[in-house]
Amino acid sequence: MSPDAIIAWASAHGVRCTTREAWPRGDFRTDPRIDFGRWLERTPGCVLHPTDVDQLAAVMRELAAQGVPFTTRAAAHSAGGQVLSDGGAVIDLRGLDRIVADDPAAQTITVESGAWWLAVTRHLAPARRRPPVLTDNLRSSIGGTLAVGGFGDATHRHGLQAQQVRAMTVVTVDGTRHIVRPGDALFDHALCGRGQLAVIADATLTTVRRSAILHGRMLHWRSLAAYIDGAIRAMDGGHYDVFRARMAWQPGLPVSAVAGDLDAPITPLARIRPDDASPLEQLDLAALAEDDPHARWDFASPALELALPLPDGLATWYRLVERVAEAGLQRFMPRGSSVMVVKSPVGLPLAPVPPGGLALFGALRLELPPAEAPRVVPILRELGRQAMREGARVYLMSIELEADGFLEQQFGAALPRLRALKDQHDPRRLLNPWLL
Numbered sequence: 001m002s003p004d005a006i007i008a009w010a011s012a013h014g015v016r017c018t019t020r021e022a023w024p025r026g027d028f029r030t031d032p033r034i035d036f037g038r039w040l041e042r043t044p045g046c047v048l049h050p051t052d053v054d055q056l057a058a059v060m061r062e063l064a065a066q067g068v069p070f071t072t073r074a075a076a077h078s079a080g081g082q083v084l085s086d087g088g089a090v091i092d093l094r095g096l097d098r099i100v101a102d103d104p105a106a107q108t109i110t111v112e113s114g115a116w117w118l119a120v121t122r123h124l125a126p127a128r129r130r131p132p133v134l135t136d137n138l139r140s141s142i143g144g145t146l147a148v149g150g151f152g153d154a155t156h157r158h159g160l161q162a163q164q165v166r167a168m169t170v171v172t173v174d175g176t177r178h179i180v181r182p183g184d185a186l187f188d189h190a191l192c193g194r195g196q197l198a199v200i201a202d203a204t205l206t207t208v209r210r211s212a213i214l215h216g217r218m219l220h221w222r223s224l225a226a227y228i229d230g231a232i233r234a235m236d237g238g239h240y241d242v243f244r245a246r247m248a249w250q251p252g253l254p255v256s257a258v259a260g261d262l263d264a265p266i267t268p269l270a271r272i273r274p275d276d277a278s279p280l281e282q283l284d285l286a287a288l289a290e291d292d293p294h295a296r297w298d299f300a301s302p303a304l305e306l307a308l309p310l311p312d313g314l315a316t317w318y319r320l321v322e323r324v325a326e327a328g329l330q331r332f333m334p335r336g337s338s339v340m341v342v343k344s345p346v347g348l349p350l351a352p353v354p355p356g357g358l359a360l361f362g363a364l365r366l367e368l369p370p371a372e373a374p375r376v377v378p379i380l381r382e383l384g385r386q387a388m389r390e391g392a393r394v395y396l397m398s399i400e401l402e403a404d405g406f407l408e409q410q411f412g413a414a415l416p417r418l419r420a421l422k423d424q425h426d427p428r429r430l431l432n433p434w435l436l
């Protein structure tokens with residue numbers, strides 16, 4: 001693509017458009033050639049920066065008219081190049097960052113898709129409210145997380161962040177706006193589908209009445225299997241407002257979790273049966289969220305995050321663990337690996353969770369010197385392919401697996417409908433070009 005025609009159109013229509021001279025090098029937050037993974041680089045022809053939904057729709061309509069492929073980029077925490085483009089256009093969604101409406105009585109908030117979750121929690125905290133599920137990373141955007149799923153601190157009780165959406169405004173490639181709700185094909189397939197059908201412009205999210213003060217403790221299990229038992233107890237009993245675990249890369253695969261309730265300590269420890277627990281303490285989650293970890297992120301980070309069907313997926317995970325050890329990859333995960341037991345969501349056909357029961361979600365999120373990436377990424381791909389053959393689904397912010405039959409394994413029975421919707425809304429495959 002020659003960006004000249006797009007630049008001329010943008011200038012005539014008051015839309016900011018940047019090209020390579022304007023891009024600072026090396027910071028994934030502002031350099032459109034890289035993402036959080038920092039092991040891949042692709043140079044787009046130009047980046048368009050709409051500031052509201054009208055500009056977003058106009059930009060999409062124009063790119064479609066000119067036949068230019070484009071990716072949507074928000075906070076760029078992807079690890080597999082999803083937001084990058086080789087020569088096409090990138091739509092930077094950070095300018096859509098407003099809180100559109102707040103309805104405390106209905107416990108909903110409507111937010112533009114480029115806003116960070118941090119903006120939402122800051123807005124809600126004074127009224128002792130929050131979204132029911134928050135991921136570890138509040139500097140990711142609403143749209144970027146809903147486009148992949150959102151596994152978080154209360155997923156064991158409330159499911160994915162994508163399950164907390166009541167309505168959305170989405171824009172299709174022809175620039176048409178659609179207000180969509182659960183049960184609408186565009187709603188159901190815009191969530192967790194890696195932005196294939198439409199761009200989420202805003203989302204109406206559920207909120208709950210909870211403060212940010214956690215009455216919590218560290219729980220410890222000697223093995224992953226024992227943790228899974230405890231996690232299922234927490235899930236079945238509806239225990240804990242916050243429950244996030246990490247598996248250590250040590251013999252026996254011990255697991256530690258932050259577990260607790262907001263406002264008041266209510267979960268009896270005996271119900272969860274950890275092997276060990278620290279004394280109860282209070283943590284201000286809102287204060288902790290103000291710490292920006294960016295300065296500590298100087299590594300490349302190819303990631304492979306998987307949901308494996310339980311109970312058989314545990315054996316798959318053990319095989320992955322063996323291969324990780326053989327390849328010496330555990331040294332690149334000094335803080336361990338996030339693990340979680342999740343329930344297959346209802347009404348979310350593209351959810352990155354195997355259908356029909358419980359799954360073990362595990363994140364191989366490596367922190368390595370960039371020079372190691374070419375050796376390590378093929379090993380991760382092989383692990384991902386093996387897991388998929390055994391029924392796993394991939395979290396779509398991961399590295400691309402380049403596997404035959406990937407879409408069939410990932411989307412299962414939902415694939416024909418997704419393909420038909422892609423044919424209908426993006427027949428020329430311009431939006432977030434991928435395998436579809």
Ligand SMILES: Cc1cc2nc3c(=O)[nH]c(=O)nc-3n(C[C@H](O)[C@H](O)[C@H](O)COP(=O)(O)OP(=O)(O)OC[C@H]3O[C@@H](n4cnc5c(N)ncnc54)[C@H](O)[C@@H]3O)c2cc1C
Pocket residue numbers: 036071072073074075076077078079082083093113114134135136137139140141142143144145147148149150151152194195196198199200201397432
């Ligand atoms: C340090 C760290 C911690 C993390 N912790 C967690 C965690 O606890 N739980 C969890 O679930 N995930 C976690 N993640 C993963 C993170 O949630 C995802 O990578 C998420 O996609 C990040 O959002 P983003 O705004 O950075 O998205 P981007 O990388 O900008 O985009 C992600 C995908 O969504 C598409 N997209 C972006 N905006 C839109 C839109 N408005 N409409 C349609 N498509 C869109 C993009 O094209 C891309 O395919 C973590 C990531 C990091 C780096």
